[in-house]
Amino acid sequence: xxxxxxxxxxxxxxxxxxxxxxxxxxxxxxxxxxxxxxxxxxxxxxxxxxxxxxxxxxxxxxxxxxxxxxxxxxxxxxxxxxxxxxxxxxxxxxxxxxxxxxxxxxxxxxxxxxxxxxxxxxxxxxxxxxxxxxxxxxxxxxxxxxxxxxxxxx
Numbered sequence: 001x002x003x004x005x006x007x008x009x010x011x012x013x014x015x016x017x018x019x020x021x022x023x024x025x026x027x028x029x030x031x032x033x034x035x036x037x038x039x040x041x042x043x044x045x046x047x048x049x050x051x052x053x054x055x056x057x058x059x060x061x062x063x064x065x066x067x068x069x070x071x072x073x074x075x076x077x078x079x080x081x082x083x084x085x086x087x088x089x090x091x092x093x094x095x096x097x098x099x100x101x102x103x104x105x106x107x108x109x110x111x112x113x114x115x116x117x118x119x120x121x122x123x124x125x126x127x128x129x130x131x132x133x134x135x136x137x138x139x140x141x142x143x144x145x146x147x148x149x150x151x152x153x154x
Contacts (some may be wrong), residue, residue, distance in 0.1 A: 009049035021038035039137035041099040044087035046153040079143025096134035
């Protein structure tokens with residue numbers, strides 16, 4: 001039963017991530033991206049099922065996104081690493097930080113190469129978009145879900 005719950009949670013998280021990213025496509029890609037689905041990157045704070053869910057959701061989104069192999073591989077790995085680190089975070093306020101930092105560095109790095117923009121500027125814009133999504137949307141989501149964690153994430 002526990003394995004089924006894990007698979008269902010991971011699948012639902014991945015589906016929501018990919019759906020939100022693709023539905024809001026104009027805002028989900030580019031140098032100044034506010035990927036609303038990144039709000040979900042706080043979910044590993046509650047459950048390890050969010051780790052594969054976020055990775056697969058991001059992978060699907062990046063396959064559809066149009067930035068090619070670098071985005072598919074490195075963008076998805078950035079999300080996977082951020083999810084693993086977030087799972088290990090013990091303080092709520094720090095839960096959104098790993099995706100902000102890792103995406104600023106990794107996604108900002110390869111986007112700078114792909115788009116031919118200045119590295120630091122691209123990293124700063126990606127980091128700002130991540131900050132908006134993860135702290136502006138994700139942190140309130142974390143606080144709201146905390147009330148229901150025993151029901152949702154057992």
